[in-house]
Amino acid sequence: MSGAxxxxxxxxxxxxxxxxxxxxxxHDEVYVSISTVDALCEAIGCLRVRGxxxxxxxxxxxxxxxxxxxxxxxxSLQAAGARIAGTRSTAVDLxxxxxxxxxxxxxxALTGAERRRRLWTLAAAAVDEQAAIDExxxxxxxxxxxxxxxxxxxxxxxxxxxxxxxxxxxxxxxxHRCGWIERCYATETRPLLQGxxxxxxxxxxxxIPHALLxxxxxxxxxxxxxxSAVVVGADRIAANGDVANKVGTLGLALAAKEFGVPFYVAxxxxxxxLACMDGSRIPIEFRPVDEVGGFGEQRWAPGAMDxxxxxxxxxxxxxxxxxxTDRGVLRPPFGPAIDTAFGPPAGR
Amino acid sequence: MSGAxxxxxxxxxxxxxxxxxxxxxxHDEVYVSISTVDALCEAIGCLRVRGxxxxxxxxxxxxxxxxxxxxxxxxSLQAAGARIAGTRSTAVDLxxxxxxxxxxxxxxALTGAERRRRLWTLAAAAVDEQAAIDExxxxxxxxxxxxxxxxxxxxxxxxxxxxxxxxxxxxxxxxHRCGWIERCYATETRPLLQGxxxxxxxxxxxxIPHALLxxxxxxxxxxxxxxSAVVVGADRIAANGDVANKVGTLGLALAAKEFGVPFYVAxxxxxxxLACMDGSRIPIEFRPVDEVGGFGEQRWAPGAMDxxxxxxxxxxxxxxxxxxTDRGVLRPPFGPAIDTAFGPPAGR
Numbered sequence: 040m041s042g043a044x045x046x047x048x049x050x051x052x053x054x055x056x057x058x059x060x061x062x063x064x065x066h067d068e069v070y071v072s073i074s075t076v077d078a079l080c081e082a083i084g085c086l087r088v089r090g091x092x093x094x095x096x097x098x099x100x101x102x103x104x105x106x107x108x109x110x111x112x113x114x115s116l117q118a119a120g121a122r123i124a125g126t127r128s129t130a131v132d133l134x135x136x137x138x139x140x141x142x143x144x145x146x147x148a149l150t151g152a153e154r155r156r157r158l159w160t161l162a163a164a165a166v167d168e169q170a171a172i173d174e175x176x177x178x179x180x181x182x183x184x185x186x187x188x189x190x191x192x193x194x195x196x197x198x199x200x201x202x203x204x205x206x207x208x209x210x211x212x213x214x215h216r217c218g219w220i221e222r223c224y225a226t227e228t229r230p231l232l233q234g235x236x237x238x239x240x241x242x243x244x245x246x247i248p249h250a251l252l253x254x255x256x257x258x259x260x261x262x263x264x265x266x267s268a269v270v271v272g273a274d275r276i277a278a279n280g281d282v283a284n285k286v287g288t289l290g291l292a293l294a295a296k297e298f299g300v301p302f303y304v305a306x307x308x309x310x311x312x313l314a315c316m317d318g319s320r321i322p323i324e325f326r327p328v329d330e331v332g333g334f335g336e337q338r339w340a341p342g343a344m345d346x347x348x349x350x351x352x353x354x355x356x357x358x359x360x361x362x363x364t365d366r367g368v369l370r371p372p373f374g375p376a377i378d379t380a381f382g383p384p385a386g387r
Numbered sequence: 388m389s390g391a392x393x394x395x396x397x398x399x400x401x402x403x404x405x406x407x408x409x410x411x412x413x414h415d416e417v418y419v420s421i422s423t424v425d426a427l428c429e430a431i432g433c434l435r436v437r438g439x440x441x442x443x444x445x446x447x448x449x450x451x452x453x454x455x456x457x458x459x460x461x462x463s464l465q466a467a468g469a470r471i472a473g474t475r476s477t478a479v480d481l482x483x484x485x486x487x488x489x490x491x492x493x494x495x496a497l498t499g500a501e502r503r504r505r506l507w508t509l510a511a512a513a514v515d516e517q518a519a520i521d522e523x524x525x526x527x528x529x530x531x532x533x534x535x536x537x538x539x540x541x542x543x544x545x546x547x548x549x550x551x552x553x554x555x556x557x558x559x560x561x562x563h564r565c566g567w568i569e570r571c572y573a574t575e576t577r578p579l580l581q582g583x584x585x586x587x588x589x590x591x592x593x594x595i596p597h598a599l600l601x602x603x604x605x606x607x608x609x610x611x612x613x614x615s616a617v618v619v620g621a622d623r624i625a626a627n628g629d630v631a632n633k634v635g636t637l638g639l640a641l642a643a644k645e646f647g648v649p650f651y652v653a654x655x656x657x658x659x660x661l662a663c664m665d666g667s668r669i670p671i672e673f674r675p676v677d678e679v680g681g682f683g684e685q686r687w688a689p690g691a692m693d694x695x696x697x698x699x700x701x702x703x704x705x706x707x708x709x710x711x712t713d714r715g716v717l718r719p720p721f722g723p724a725i726d727t728a729f730g731p732p733a734g735r
């Protein structure tokens with residue numbers, strides 16, 4: 040997974056973070072410098088920075104940025120943390136990243152300067168840590184793709200999604216390095232087209248042969264027998280193994296089940312929300328109507344129009360073959376497997 | 388279903404046909420005059436004229452147009468028929484329309500002038516006949532949507548698709564006139580966005596409250612319990628009830644089955660291909676790669692890229708609750724029901 044010549048997030052301690060603006064890919068590789076909480080919230084809200092684990096890194100760095108701009112008091116950091124965590128409601132990593140940063144300093148006797156130093160150190164270390172976590176996921180998951188030939192993935196789960204190596208795409212890349220992947224099918228992932236814009240771009244960078252398809256073509260592709268595994272990421276995984284992920288994941292899982300194709304979900308520990316008993320408790324973010332009626336400046340639907348635009352859906356655990364994590368491959372029944380891997384749910 | 392102020396196809400006997408250019412909707416209502424086989428093939432290939440039954444009307448009129456331009460001999464008509472029928476390989480209506488026109492004149496002792504007159508008369512009558520057929524489908528199907536509340540449809544199946552009243556959309560419109568439909572969800576239908584461009588436009592014309600969604604959001608919508616029926620059209624139905632329809636239909640059917648939502652397919656007799664025993668025999672048209680990497684002039688995927696772009700998929704009969712036809716509602720087992728309604732398959 041070496042040699043990526045792009046950097047989804049870079050922490051410049053004491054100053055700012057620099058992120059690759061994912062709304063400009065694949066045509067332009069533009070980096071954006073972020074040194075205020077306002078700018079960070081804008082970047083997260085507009086999906087310049089996206090992907091569950093990368094949002095966690097951005098959330099952590101956001102507290103360092105907040106501390107740099109004022110007295111770094113408990114009260115000001117808590118206000119900043121609430122704002123940052125509130126920009127996207129479904130991705131558990133964002134809130135967890137914010138929380139982790141807060142816990143390192145809030146309630147402590149540290150001075151403002153000490154708090155700032157500690158927060159920046161933590162944010163920088165978290166980026167390296169993410170790469171290590173992603174490598175463990177790839178190492179655990181790749182053997183499941185032995186001689187897979189063709190696989191299908193959804194949305195974007197590469198380095199652009201985690202700031203490290205990626206989740207599902209890192210598993211596929213690791214299997215490709217073993218010579219097991221001939222082709223990766225990538226869904227375009229409407230409405231924001233992360234698959235068409237980002238995954239194809241990353242697959243090209245990784246040298247993996249690939250083909251793009253409309254989301255709606257996936258069921259027929261799985262029925263055709265051309266694909267031997269589906270590998271996706273996750274935005275939040277409940278204690279029973281239900282998975283919230285990019286809208287469209289549920290449909291892929293149903294088709295995979297129907298046509299006997301293994302369905303794998305790759306995610307780090309931070310994506311598991313053990314306090315959330317099942318998928319019905321995961322809040323689903325609804326996004327603006329106009330995302331569906333066009334793309335960017337182009338409008339193809341009539342102007343005044345209602346739309347149904349959830350960013351995520353929930354795939355029940357029964358459709359999932361295995362969870363590929365940084366603590367190994369988890370198999371059904373997922374409740375006990377998750378308990379064993381990550382400890383019992385909070386509050387028990 | 389009265390009061391449509393637009394005319395998908397108009398036959399001007401002895402001269403030409405005039406079609407509403409569906410690639411320009413919803414923003415522009417532009418009519419295109421077609422008086423050569425070349426122009427017709429271009430219009431069909433570019434989807435200016437689309438929708439299975441409307442293609443049948445266009446195919447019939449195409450033979451009249453061909454006869455008008457030359458000696459109207461058997462040989463010249465057969466050559467024109469082969470060209471027209473070959474422009475889209477999956478839709479059975481197109482070939483059937485061509486065939487029907489040919490049978491009216493080829494091998495007969497009619498003069499060229501008589502052939503031309505007969506072909507134009509036939510083409511004009513077919514447009515009226517289509518409206519009557521569609522009304523019978525709507526009448527048969529609407530009672531299944533009694534108190535349905537919200538329904539989901541895919542692609543475009545209105546007057547724009549048939550040149551008459553429509554198939555699935557005519558059923559929904561008839562149920563709406565009975566006060567049973569509060570909202571019609573319309574999938575956008577990538578890659579050519581017939582749902583976003585055409586169905587929303589027709590729903591607005593019909594005064595039916597509606598919401599647009601990404602194709603990939605449909606499984607979650609069906610899981611939510613918000614929708615009480617799915618109604619779609621068909622491009623070809625095999626003798627056993629397997630249905631080839633716009634890509635994405637299979638995924639909707641799988642989700643409908645999983646979440647207990649009735650799945651209806653509305654189609655006229657002409658869409659049934661009784662010589663085709665099951666869905667595995669239906670040829671699936673693959674369309675150009677660049678349809679998937681963008682829309683119109685806009686490109687969002689990297690330039691050099693492979694894509695998997697089937698225009699249709701096949702939904703096995705076991706996922707279909709009922710077929711809504713101009714000869715009544717057919718229920719499983721579909722083989723015998725289709726036999727009874729339409730006579731035994733050819734060649735038996």
